[in-house]
Amino acid sequence: MVFSQRFQHLVRVNEPLAPLTWLQIGGEAKYFAEPHTLEEAQGLVAEANQKSIPVRLLGDGSNIIVRSAGFEGLVLNLSNAALATIETTASGLLAGGGAKLSHVISKSVGAGLAGLEYLAGIPGTIGGAVVGNAAVKNGDVGSRVHRVKAINSAGELVELQRDALQFGFRRSNLDDLIVVEVELTLEPTPADTLVRRMQAAWIVKRAAQPASGTRTLQAFIEPDGGSIGEALEAADLKGYSSGEVSLSSQFPGFLLVGGDATSEQVIELIQKVQRSVEASTGVQLQSQVRIW
Numbered sequence: 395m396v397f398s399q400r401f402q403h404l405v406r407v408n409e410p411l412a413p414l415t416w417l418q419i420g421g422e423a424k425y426f427a428e429p430h431t432l433e434e435a436q437g438l439v440a441e442a443n444q445k446s447i448p449v450r451l452l453g454d455g456s457n458i459i460v461r462s463a464g465f466e467g468l469v470l471n472l473s474n475a476a477l478a479t480i481e482t483t484a485s486g487l488l489a490g491g492g493a494k495l496s497h498v499i500s501k502s503v504g505a506g507l508a509g510l511e512y513l514a515g516i517p518g519t520i521g522g523a524v525v526g527n528a529a530v531k532n533g534d535v536g537s538r539v540h541r542v543k544a545i546n547s548a549g550e551l552v553e554l555q556r557d558a559l560q561f562g563f564r565r566s567n568l569d570d571l572i573v574v575e576v577e578l579t580l581e582p583t584p585a586d587t588l589v590r591r592m593q594a595a596w597i598v599k600r601a602a603q604p605a606s607g608t609r610t611l612q613a614f615i616e617p618d619g620g621s622i623g624e625a626l627e628a629a630d631l632k633g634y635s636s637g638e639v640s641l642s643s644q645f646p647g648f649l650l651v652g653g654d655a656t657s658e659q660v661i662e663l664i665q666k667v668q669r670s671v672e673a674s675t676g677v678q679l680q681s682q683v684r685i686w
């Protein structure tokens with residue numbers, strides 16, 4: 395074991411990542427740990443850095459494809475309670491990076507704090523949502539982020555205030571950091587109004603994506619000024635399938651996997667669809683899925 399005595403009880407070797415992802419496919423992490431405290435998380439990153447071991451953060455696995463070869467480094471997950479807390483503040487909420495986005499939304503609605511209820515139905519953690527600026531048509535999470543605490547590659551804790559944060563369409567400037575705490579600014583609003591908004595958002599979202607528990611990914615995002623459904627139809631790719639990987643014909647942009655499909659088959663299908671759509675319509679379909 396390359397990690398010091400201090401971390402040996404925490405680090406698991408050759409940990410399968412497939413069960414931790416929505417697609418349920420992919421290889422192993424050479425090293426895997428679920429730190430119990432911020433100090434442990436920082437210490438693990440610092441040690442990995444000293445030993446030139448690459449580090450990645452796995453949230454809820456709803457936006458990644460892990461290659462069959464797995465990841466030759468340390469994968470951290472922040473699901474332990476101390477790293478997934480959610481508290482109200484004078485102006486909004488403070489959430490640990492590992493907190494589920496759905497729990498953060500429920501807490502905000504229950505506390506009568508508006509701004510996140512439109513995001514109901516997006517899977518994943520608040521850390522994943524902030525790093526990828528999770529969004530629906532009515533808004534994104536980035537516009538609500540006031541401050542972020544994160545661990546840098548040396549294991550140091552850094553704090554980014556609003557003016558140092560950049561959010562674009564499904565992206566941020568936080569890619570090289572591990573987000574451990576997010577402060578959100580929200581507006582006081584009667585809770586019953588928010589419950590209604592959240593339920594409405596959830597109904598719309600549920601009707602537009604495969605049911606929870608399905609082995610699925612949002613493979614493509616809406617092209618600028620166009621629609622994925624139209625682009626796929628124009629390229630004659632609606633419901634296209636290759637082996638056990640298929641595009642959902644009901645939910646444009648989502649792909650589904652079955653049986654023993656491999657990550658490479660999923661990646662191949664995404665690339666083939668992008669090439670074919672561009673060749674027949676000129677539209678460049680973007681994918682925000684992270685490939686490990």
Ligand SMILES: Cc1cc2nc3c(=O)[nH]c(=O)nc-3n(C[C@H](O)[C@H](O)[C@H](O)COP(=O)(O)OP(=O)(O)OC[C@H]3O[C@@H](n4cnc5c(N)ncnc54)[C@H](O)[C@@H]3O)c2cc1C
Nearest residue numbers: 451453454455456457491518519521522523528529572573
């Ligand atoms: C059915 C379905 C519907 C979806 N609908 C939407 C939608 O409407 N809008 C939308 O924006 N997205 C949507 N997504 C995509 C996905 O849910 C979001 O991208 C989500 O925010 C990913 O969070 P996660 O915790 O699952 O991240 P993961 O998939 O675990 O990781 C994704 C990336 O974020 C990084 N990451 C995760 N947590 C952290 C952290 N704490 N610090 C640093 N990096 C981190 C990972 O390293 C990885 O690079 C959907 C996905 C599915 C399967």
